Amino acid sequence: MSGGYILVVDDEPAICDMIQTCLEMAGFRVRLAANGSLAHQMIINERPDLVLLDWMMPMLSGIELTRRLKRDELTADLPVIMLTARTDEDDRINGLDAGADDYVVKPFSPRELVARVKAVLRRSTTAMSDAPLAAGKIALNREAQTATLNGEALPLGPLEYRLLEFLMLHPNRVFSRSQLLDRVWGGNVYIDERTVDVHIRRLRKNLSPEQQDKMIQTVRGAGYRFSPPEGAEE
Amino acid sequence: MSGGYILVVDDEPAICDMIQTCLEMAGFRVRLAANGSLAHQMIINERPDLVLLDWMMPMLSGIELTRRLKRDELTADLPVIMLTARTDEDDRINGLDAGADDYVVKPFSPRELVARVKAVLRRSTTAMSDAPLAAGKIALNREAQTATLNGEALPLGPLEYRLLEFLMLHPNRVFSRSQLLDRVWGGNVYIDERTVDVHIRRLRKNLSPEQQDKMIQTVRGAGYRFSPPEGAEE
DNA sequence: CATCCTTTTCACAAAAATGTCACAATTAGA
DNA sequence: TCTAATTGTGACATTTTTGTGAAAAGGATG
The missing domain is CATH 1.10.10.10 (Winged helix-like DNA-binding domain superfamily/Winged helix DNA-binding domain)
Known part of the structure; x- marks a missing residue:
């Protein structure tokens, strides 16, 4: 876990905070973005290792941002984990065909979050990175x-x-x-x-x-x- | 839903009955246990696919049983959903901390219960299987x-x-x-x-x-x- | 409404996996 | 060494899963 960082995108400060704590305790570096557009900027500026993305957000929604990322060659192979709220259960998974690599349902245990992040990172670094x-x-x-x-x-x-x-x-x-x-x-x-x-x-x-x-x-x-x-x- | 079954642990027969009906209509096989110790026995005897566990129970409480399950290597990865009567934040945190995979707050709709069971089952089968x-x-x-x-x-x-x-x-x-x-x-x-x-x-x-x-x-x-x-x- | 295209379902064929059995080989103990 | 219990082995029947074609069901378009 040397160079990069994990970008957490969520509009609720409380959630952000909690996630940040979890991940930092697990040894990751974390940056936060409060909305999709800001996140997009940051990603283009300095590519993160992974994006943790709330699905429901004002402005540029998670699913839309994912689509956008996956369409651009440069960011298509950026691993994305989506956070979906439990009340979204019924239509939850729709975001996944946008190209997200995994999803976590809120509320989640810290253990699960970290496990998933590690899993996705492992996958993406070892295996594939095929943008086009x-x-x-x-x-x-x-x-x-x-x-x-x-x-x-x-x-x-x-x-x-x-x-x-x-x-x-x-x-x-x-x-x-x-x-x-x-x-x-x-x-x-x-x-x-x-x-x-x-x-x-x-x-x-x-x-x-x-x-x-x-x-x-x-x-x-x-x-x-x-x-x-x-x-x-x- | 091939081999396994879902173990429902609750000391109130009425609740048990209701849950059993819901799950069986959804195509799951169900067994009941009226208390924690009995449940523990059953789990060791014949491993279920998932445990639905009432939080508040006499004798071996839900949280205690969860802890015990998570401590044993053989049952550590057994998915547990907790049933909690209160909407108390602390309870949920404690439950997730103890290793529960999700929780359902009473009273719940049958649909939600089933959805949650399915979600956890899906998660538990895919997500955790990733270590090289x-x-x-x-x-x-x-x-x-x-x-x-x-x-x-x-x-x-x-x-x-x-x-x-x-x-x-x-x-x-x-x-x-x-x-x-x-x-x-x-x-x-x-x-x-x-x-x-x-x-x-x-x-x-x-x-x-x-x-x-x-x-x-x-x-x-x-x-x-x-x-x-x-x-x-x- | 007719028509075209897509998607779903259904029935049956094909293939593969699984459980069981009879018998051979091995092991442990007397 | 002999005997009984346990495990290895190959064959076989059965069950489960998947492939395949075609028909039915939706859905959009003109």
């Missing part, structure tokens, strides 16, 4: 919401695209069907989990009409995972 | 749910993987077959204990097709144990 989202021959154009294979546009439906994008944002990580429903579908509980299978299938088919690349792998009993073919990065 | 785990030449990638030997992925079935993960999580400790059935199989009582043998065998075979490393040792009359080869640990 690409793997193998497949590249995503996040502005246009399209995917290209060797330059050729792939015929993906909206859901297929979101699914692919989400999986590519978290390579090599297994997601259960219910997690995918949460994060790609937006937390609609009333959808049959098997629906995920069907879309995975379509996605696979559209990704490689002829050859079955095994970029999207099935993990029996667990869910699905995206693994970039070989060398792939940046 | 390695011993000898074998390393687990817990996000990807894979085991690698010298970098090569090992062909483990889901159960084999879980078994290995569990054993590696508690190195050098002997587990009886019934303990393993509890922890790895999810407490399904109707399985022949010998089944464990078979899976241990498969795991061993897949771990080292040629040479029998003796990482997984048999302790006659007692069970099995995982011992890391030599120096190894993270």
Whole structure:
């Protein structure tokens, strides 16, 4: 934990304070931002190691800021943890397909917060940092919401695209069907989990009409995972 | 909701009943315990997926039971949701401090209860499984749910993987077959204990097709144990 | 309202994982 | 050494999970 710092973005001073204390006791350096725009400035000015972001904020909301960060190449790989209030439970997860790496539900125990921060940091430093989202021959154009294979546009439906994008944002990580429903579908509980299978299938088919690349792998009993073919990065 | 069940601990039968109904309608299996000591017994006997715990109880209080659970390695990661009657801030803090994962304030709506249970279950299954785990030449990638030997992925079935993960999580400790059935199989009582043998065998075979490393040792009359080869640990 | 596109559900096929069994091998103790 | 208990082993049947195609259900657009 040498160079960087953790940026905490929340409009409630009490929460900020509490979080700051927790993290500093765990040995992190912390800076605070009271709103999204300010945070955005700070991030551009001096890139933090991680952003802890309240979802509900006046002005530039957490979800919006996340979207913005993830769209910019320079900040796309910046780890983001979202803080969601317990009353937001029903529509809580919507922010996650914006690209957040994890979320913590308030109220949270200090232990949990720190554990999550460490986990996300570990993940992001060791594993991946792929700002322009690409793997193998497949590249995503996040502005246009399209995917290209060797330059050729792939015929993906909206859901297929979101699914692919989400999986590519978290390579090599297994997601259960219910997690995918949460994060790609937006937390609609009333959808049959098997629906995920069907879309995975379509996605696979559209990704490689002829050859079955095994970029999207099935993990029996667990869910699905995206693994970039070989060398792939940046 | 496959193997496990949710343990509801409350001394008021009416509350118990109400909770049980809610959860069962949501598809969970439920068992009841009228007091803390009884609950403790049940937990040790057959591990639940989650414990719903009344804060105020005669004898072994909720907070005390939580502390006790969190102290034992085997039950430390058991998710606990506390039911608290007051809206007192102190209570919540204490509860979270003791290691509870969340709390619900009475009176609560059935929907909230179920939502909270689901949320905690989801969290507990995904979030905490992140520490890198390695011993000898074998390393687990817990996000990807894979085991690698010298970098090569090992062909483990889901159960084999879980078994290995569990054993590696508690190195050098002997587990009886019934303990393993509890922890790895999810407490399904109707399985022949010998089944464990078979899976241990498969795991061993897949771990080292040629040479029998003796990482997984048999302790006659007692069970099995995982011992890391030599120096190894993270 | 008709039509097109997307998404969900359903039924069945295919594949893989799991539990059980019979029997072989090993161990411990008399 | 012999015997009984315990564990290893391979095969097999069953159950569970996933793949697949097509039809139904929504939803937007004109």
